Amino acid sequence: MKVDYNIFLIGFMGAGKSTIARVLQRKLEMPLVEMDERIVEEQGMSINDIFAQYGEDHFRDVESQLILDLGKGEPSIISCGGGVVVRDRNTAYMKQSGRIVFLTATPKTVYERVKNSNDRPILNNHMNVEYIAELMEKRRALYEAAADVTIATDDKTRDGICDEILAYLQEQKVEG
Ligand code: S3P
Numbered sequence: 001m002k003v004d005y006n007i008f009l010i011g012f013m014g015a016g017k018s019t020i021a022r023v024l025q026r027k028l029e030m031p032l033v034e035m036d037e038r039i040v041e042e043q044g045m046s047i048n049d050i051f052a053q054y055g056e057d058h059f060r061d062v063e064s065q066l067i068l069d070l071g072k073g074e075p076s077i078i079s080c081g082g083g084v085v086v087r088d089r090n091t092a093y094m095k096q097s098g099r100i101v102f103l104t105a106t107p108k109t110v111y112e113r114v115k116n117s118n119d120r121p122i123l124n125n126h127m128n129v130e131y132i133a134e135l136m137e138k139r140r141a142l143y144e145a146a147a148d149v150t151i152a153t154d155d156k157t158r159d160g161i162c163d164e165i166l167a168y169l170q171e172q173k174v175e176g
Contacts, residue, residue, distance in 0.1 A: 103151055
């Protein structure tokens with residue numbers, strides 16, 4: 001299948017965006033952009049350090065600029081940072097250059113997936129299911145408003161999730 005637009009994977013931290021992006025990349029043979037990795041490379045510092053030294057607003061500015069730039073590049077699979085939807089303009093930029101796939105997972109699943117990492121400043125001092133549930137709820141409407149398609153990832157295999165995304169993309173082709 002040839003896809004000539006960006007595929008943005010959005011969703012809460014630990015929803016599986018990076019993992020699914022890598023599998024999709026193999027299946028679709030498109031370039032892959034891991035937004036956080038790109039930001040770390042470009043800024044020459046870790047996400048934790050960007051938050052600590054310059055604050056979340058600055059990180060969000062950098063993130064917005066990257067989304068805008070990616071819209072002008074070659075069609076890619078883009079694994080977004082979990083907070084990309086907190087700026088309305090990011091959602092608008094994504095819609096202009098591609099389709100948005102929203103991956104969901106329950107707070108418990110997210111917690112199990114992220115509990116051993118300490119590279120997410122938003123969760124660093126709040127690593128518990130209750131906080132995750134609260135923040136997820138606050139962001140839910142933003143993710144839903146952005147999503148072209150929503151796919152639950154709990155208890156599914158990587159291939160199963162990718163097949164659902166591919167079926168959605170195929171449908172888009174048929175509909176023109
Ligand atoms: C964030 C999610 C992170 C990263 C940053 C902020 C968020 O990305 O962009 O720590 O606000 O949800 P992942 O979703 O890839 O962990």
